[in-house]
Amino acid sequence: MTTLDHATVGPDHDVRAARTLPRLVARRGAPRVRREDTLPSIAVAEALGADVVEVDVRRTADGVAVLLHDETLGRLWGDPRRVAEVSWCEVARLGNGLDRIPRLDAVLERLDGCRAAVLLHVVDPADALVATRTVAASAWDTAVAWTGTSPALAAVRAALPTTDVWLPWESLDVPTAADVSGLRPSTLVLDDVFLTPDTVAAAHDLGLAVAVRTVDEPEPVRWAARTGADLVATEDVASVRAVLAGGERDGWALSERGPTEDEVGTRAQALAHRIAHEVIAFTREHPIGQVATKHGDGDPVTDVDRAVERLVRSRVRAAFPTHGFTGEEYGTAPGDRHHWWLDPVDGTTNLVNGVPWTAMSLCLTRAGQPLVGVVADPWRGEVLEARRGRGAVLRDTPLRLDDAPRPLAGAVVGAEFGGLGAWDGLGRLVVALAERSCAVRVMGSSTLTLAQVAAGRGVGGCVPSFDPVDHGAAVLLVHEAGGVVLTLDGPVDGFPRAGEPVLVAHPGAADELFTIWSSALGAR
Incomplete structure (x- = not known):
């Protein structure tokens, strides 16, 4: 048994030397041609010129290392049981012809003498130990490497130190x-x-x-x-x-011309629209999973938050690989003058507690100016979207706020705490609006609190601190729907400065709301 040639992919390789083509790793063989993690799939990948074939390894009930990605046999082989509960004799009978689950030792034999190495992906440490015993006992001269979860790799390293x-x-x-x-x-x-x-x-x-x-x-x-x-x-x-x-x-340089702002905006708007609908379905159907905290007990994060962010980042990277990206869960990846801002689940506390009031916020800026924004509401199945200079829409219906006066009596204004507690002045704002028979609602998603104003739901909304991750798309929506965006210095075009208190309002209520809001914030 050998390891991969480190002269090309290991620590002795001078990766800063003249550019060479990246080597190809075939994940699960050639799953678009033959069933994944089978000998025919591996054979096709090797014939297509893959340098490395990555396969998934699990163990049967009687300790045989086999190729399978999932924990159960259901998706590919129609048997709902966990493979770890099924004997190799039973596993071997699944499928037909060559489309069967292979043993790991059969894969090592198949690639013996081939240019393609094998990369073994292991998730469970117990699976990893069975696989290491198989590799150690193999007489075949197949180059082997390992990847997977940290616990599984630690088990591999302990069993096979070199x-x-x-x-x-x-x-x-x-x-x-x-x-x-x-x-x-x-x-x-x-x-x-x-x-x-x-x-x-x-x-x-x-x-x-x-x-x-x-x-x-x-x-x-x-x-x-x-x-x-x-x-x-x-x-x-x-x-x-x-x-x-x-x-x-042809060379790797980017086109000197590059896409125009209009071309980027058109493609980005279509992409954001598709992403929003994909996120709606994912958020509704995906289990919350593990709940952890980021900055304190009142700041939860779930598997859904992380999964949605990775999904969106992947979709954006596929379409615009040079764009920068900042997300709530994974931080900032630098890029060119285009930058995306994402909150995958605004209102995670609501999500954890089963309150159907959360949203995804996704916004694209160019040189700091908002260009495209979408807010996806999974629980209403709504996507509010806007493009700078092109208006805002909801279900293909234009959103346009009229200029007619809107009395505060009987109206609703949204507010959000921000962080983990109420901000100074919120109580004064509630009292002042109550004196005018205007209700205040604190719903738990600052994205929706601002975006709903663009849809004509309520006459205003305020947050204590602007952040393009949370509020960029909603602010663009309000602008493009004809609403007013204000800081304590008055109306703004584009984004407020990060950290500034922000009020969005229906044009017919903006002046009165601004007076009340700014007074509440400025009172001592």
Whole structure:
């Protein structure tokens, strides 16, 4: 048994040398051609020229290492049981012909003498230990590397101290020597949403190769190559190889002309619309999962928050790989003068407690000016969207606030606490509005509190501190619907300054609301 050739993908590789094409990692073989994680799928990937074939390894009830991505046999093989509860004899009978679940030792034999190495993906430490015993006992000369969860890789490293490990890196923070010293990896594995020039440079400085996954579309492939990735993991080896060959032939430089603002706006608006509807379905259907806290007990984060942000980042990266991105959960990835701002779930406390009042906020800016914004309300199934200079719409119906006077009596104004408590002046605002028979609602999603005004639901809304992550899309919606956006200095066009108190209002109530709101904030 051998390990991967570190002269090309390991710490001895001079990743800062002249540009070479990224090597190709075929994820689960060739799943677009043959059933994933089977011998035919591996054979197709190897024939297409994959440098590395990544497969998923689990164990049967009697301790046989087999290829399977899922914990259960249901999705691919029609058996709802966990594979760890089923004997190899039963597993071997599933499927037909060559489309069956293979043993790991059969895969090692199949790739013996081939140019393609095998990358074993392990999730469970118990699965990893069974796989390490299989690899250690193998007589086949197949290059092997490992990747997966941290506990599983720790088990691999303990069992096989000199084996080749690829460390997943799920952060926009650059890796340090301390981060990688324990597992001693040869390669850093990045999801495409975490691929940045700074991370690649830091990995290379540590002597690590960089693999980016899962990249199937042309633009992200080119981005990965331009950024300096050493390996590209894909489910479509043939298409990615063609894109890389085209880049080698035609060069990797971006077009000197580049898209116009109108072209970017049109594409971004269509993308944001699709993302919003995808997020609505995901948020409604996905279990909340584990609930943790970020800055205190009153600041929860769930699996949904993280999953939605990764989904959105991936969609944006696929369409606009050079754009910057700031998200609530994973922070900032730098880019060109275009920048996206995302709050995947604004109102997470509501989500955790089963209150159907949350939203996704996604906004694109160009040189600091808002260009496109969407607010997705999963519980009404609504997408409010706006494009600078083109108006705002809800379900293809234009949103337009008239200039008719709106009395505060009988009206509703939205407010949000901001952070973990009420802001100074909120109580005075509530009292002043109550004296005018105007109701105040604190619903728990500042995105919706502001965005609802654009839809004519309430005469105003206020938040104590503007943040484009939470409020960028809603502010653009109000502007494009004809509403008024104010700070304590008066109306603003574009974004308020970060951290400023913000009031949005129906034009017919803006003056009176501003007087009351600013007085409440300024009172001592």
